[in-house]
Amino acid sequence: MRRLVGVALAGALLALSGAGVQPAAAAITVDALTLSVKRVDYPALALRGLVLRLDVATSQLDLRVASLRVGPHTLQDVHFACPRAALSYPVVECRGGRMRLARKPLPVSIDFRFDLAGRGARFVAAGDRGARVDARFDPSGRLEARLSRVPIAELVRQFQGMLPGLAGWNPSGVLEAELDWRGAPSMEDQATGGARREWLRLRAGIDNGAFGSADGQRAAERLAVDLSVEASAVEDRWQWVARADWKQGAAYLHPFFVEAGPRIQASGRLRGDRLTVREASVALEGVGALAASGNFDLQQRQWTDGALSVADADLAVIGPRWLAPLVAPAAAERLRFAGRVSAGLRFEAGALRELDAVLDGAGFSQPGPAGGGVSFGPVSGHVPWRANGVTRLQLEIGGARWERLAFGPFALAARLQGDRIGFDRSVIPLLDGAVVLDGLALQRVEGEWIGRGGAVIEPVSMHLLTAAAGLPAMEGVLSASIPALSVRPGEIAFDGALVISVFDGYLQATKLRVHEPFGVASHLTGDIEARHLDLAQLTRTFSFGSITGFADADIRGLELVRWRPARFDARVASSPGRYPRRISQRAVQNISALGGGGAMAAIQRRLIGLFDTFGYRDIGFRCVLDAGVCKADGIPGVERADGGFVIVRGGGVPALDVIGYNRRIDWMELVDRLQSAIGSKAKAEVH
Amino acid sequence: MRSFRWVGMVLMVLAALLPIAAPAQGNLDIDSPAITALRASMQQRHAQLAPLYAAGAVGLAGDGTVAIRDASGVPLAQRAQVNGLVAAENADRVALYREIARANGHPEWEADVRRTFAQRWIERAQAGWWVQAGGNWVRK
Secondary structure, three states: OHHHHHHHHHHHHHHHHOOOOOEEEEEEOOOEEEEEEEEEEOOOEEEEEEEEEEEOOOOEEEEEEEEEEEOOEEEEEEEEEEOEEEEEOOEEEEEEEEEEEOOEEOOEEEEEEEEOOOOEEEEEEEEOOOOEEEEEEOOOOOEEEEEEEEEHHHHHHHOOOOOHHHHOOOOEEEEEEEEEEEOOOOHHHHHHOOOOEEEEEEEEEEEEEEEEOOOOOEEEEEEEEEEEEEEEEEOOEEEEEEEEEEEEEEEEEOOEEEEOOOEEEEEEEEEOOEEEEEEEEEEOOOEEEEEEEEEEEOOOOEEEEEEEEEEEEEHHHHHHHHHHHHHOHHHOOOOEEEEEEEEEEEEEOOEEEEEEEEEEEEEEEEOOEOEOOEEEEEEEEEEEEEOOOEEEEEEEEOOEEEOOEEEOOEEEEEEEEOOEEEEOOEEEEEOOEEEEEEEEEEEEEOOEEEEEEEEEEEEEEHHHHHHHHOOOOOOEEEEEEEEEEEEEOOEEEEEEEEEEEEOOEEEEEEEEEEEOOOOOOOEEEEEEEEEEEEHHHHHHHOOOOOEEOEEEEEEEEEEEEOOEEEEEEEEEEEOOOOOOOEEEHHHHHHHHHHHOOOEOOHHHHHHHOOOOEEEEEEEEEEEEEEOOEEEEEOOOOOEOOOOOEEEEEEOOOOEOOEEEOOOEEEHHHHHHHHHHHHHOOOOOOOO | OHHHHHHHHHHHHHHHHOOOOOOOOOOOOOOOHHHHHHHHHHHHHHHHHHHHHHHOOEEEOOOOOEEEOOHHHOOHHHHHHHHHHHHHHHHHHHHHHHHHHHHOOOHHHHHHHHHHHHHHHHHOOOOOOEEEEOOEEEEO
C-alpha cells in the first residue's frame, strides 16, 4: 500500500508536471495522502492553491482549491468532498461527491474519474431536478461537455462570481449545450516552441428563457433561442463564427418591443478583453439586409465602436417598430410610414458619429384626430451626417399636406454640421403661389431646436385657397413677408406681415406666434388689421344679406386654439370717407340676431317690413372675447340712456338703428347664431 | 376598503390638478385656453398613469417630469406604450410650465415654475407612490 501511494504520488507529480504543475509539498503516510499543488494551467482551466486529502481507510476525499479559473471566469474557495473515493494507480475515482463554492453547497452530486498517468478525466454532475453535466478531459487537452436540462437561474445563482454581469438580469430558462474544446499545448509544441492552438465548438439551446433588468427596461419572456459557436485560436488569438436563431418569445429592449424571428450570423475575433465582431448579418422582417460590426470591451462590458448598415428596409414595417419609439415615442401610435430606406451608421463610445441614409419614396404622416393631419412625401434623396464634419443633405420631396392644404413638389437642400442645419433657399409650391424659406438655420441645444431665418409667401389666390380650405369662395391674394422667423422651444415666431388683399381691401396679420406647435396646447397668437373691406363683397360671400360700404377692423391679441378663437379684442368700424351706405333688411335682421338682445324702436320694427334697404351713417361693434364670453359694445361715443349700445346708426331715408342690449354674449352661442345667419337656417330675431 | 383607497386616490389627483397657490414671483393658477387644454389632457391621461404610479412602474421625478422607475411589473408588450405614455405626459408637463410662465408675461420664469411644480407634485403624491429625492427613488 505504501508503495502504491508512493507510486501514485510520483505518477501524479509526473502527470501534473506535464501541465505546468509546480508541486509545493506532499506527505505520505500509510493511511492517508495529502497533496498540495501550487498551480495548474490549461488553456481553458487553471487553478491555484490545490490541497487534496485522501483517507484511504475510509475512502474519503477532500479537495480544496483557493482559486479555479474556467475560461475567462474565476471561482474562489472551491471545496469538494467525496464520501466514496478510491485511488488505484493511476486512477482516482469518486462517487457522490458534493461541492461548495464560497462555502455554499451546490445542489448537485458529482462523480469523477481521473487518470493520473494518462491525464484523462471524466466528470459528471447530476442536479436534484434532472440537470446533468457530463464532461470528459482527454490527455491531449480536449474537453467535451454536454449540459442537459440545466436551469439557468440556478446556474447563475450558484456561479455569481463567474457571471457577475448576468446576476442583475435575473435570467431563467433551461439550457441544453454541447461543448467541444481542444487544444492543450502538446509536448511537441512546447518542445519545439510551436504556437499553441485551440479549437472550440459550442451548440446551445435555451428554452422558456427570460431575463429582466432591475428597471424592467430590458427584458424578455418565453424565449427559445438556438446558438452555435465555432472558434479557433493561435496563442490566445481567437477567430470565431456564431449563429443565433431566435425562434420564440418576445423582448423589450428600451424603447423597442421585439418579437421572435431575427436570425444572426456573425464572425469575428477575440483577443484579451477585446471582442471584435468583424461582420454580423441579421435577418429581420422588413429589412432586405442588415449587417453590423464592432468592438466590445469585455472588461468594461460596453461597445467601444461599431457600424451598422441597413439595405432596402421597408419603412412601413421598420418605422413603427424601430423609428417611432426612438424619435417620437409620444406619437408612436399615430405615426405612419411608407417607402424604403437604406442607411449606414457608425458609432463610437455609444454615440452616433456618422450617418448616411438614402430615402426612396419615403412617406411620413400623422393623421389628425378628425381627419386631415400632416403628411410629408414621397421623399427621395441622401441624408449624410457627421458628428465632426460638414455634409450636404439633398432631398426631392414629392409634396406635403397640412390639414386641407396640399403643397407641391420641391427640393430641399441643407448644410449639416454636427447639431446644426442650414437650409438653402427652398421654394415650396402652394396652390398658384409658393412658400419660400430663406436662410433658415436651426441648431439642436439640449434636445431642443432653436434657430432663425426668413420666409416669404409668394401670392396665393384666395379663390383657390378658400376652395382648398373649404371656406366660402373669396377673391384676392394672400402673400407674406416674414424677414425674421425664429424657432425656440415651444414657439415659432413670425416677425413680419402676412397680408391678404381681399374684398378690395386688405387684411394684415402681424406678431404671429405658433406656441407649442406639436402638442394639445398648440395655439396661434397675433394681431390683425383689416382696412377698407368692401362690405358688399363680404356680405355677398357669406350670404349675410347685403351691406354697401366699407369697414375697418382691428383684432388685437388674437389667440386661436385649434383654429378657433379663444381670445381677442376686436373692433369693427365703418371706414372713413364718402361712399354709399345701405344695409338690407336681412342684414339688419342678422345683425340684430347676433346681438342676442338687439332691439329697434317700434316704429323701426314697422319699417323693417316696408323697405328692402335702409341708409346708415356708420357701423361699429366691439367684442372682447375671454373665457368664452364676448363683452360687446357698439359705436364708440354713442351712448344711450337705456344702457343699450348702437351697432348700426341710421342715416338717410329710410333709416334705422340696430341696438344691442346684451353686453355679455356667450361666444359659442354667438358663433352658432352667426353660422345660422350665414346658412339662413334660423329666422332672424328682430325685437 | 378598496373603494376608500380609490376615493383617496381620486381626491389626491384632483388636488394635484387644482390650481396651485401663487408664489411670490407669479401666478401659478393662471388660466388660458392652452393651459386648460394641457390640464385636460393630463387629467385624461392620469387614468392610465395612476395604476402605474401605484405599482411603482412610473415615479415622479425631481425635475417636474415623470419617469419609468421599474417597468418589471408591466406586461412586456405594453412597456412601449408606457414609454409613449410617459413621453406624452412629459411633453404636456414641459408645455404646461412654459405656458404658465408665458401667461404670466414672463417666459423666463419657466425654470422656476417647473421647480415649484416638481416640489408640489412630489408633496401631493399619494402614499405608496415613488418620488425622487436627491436623485434617488423613495417610496412615499
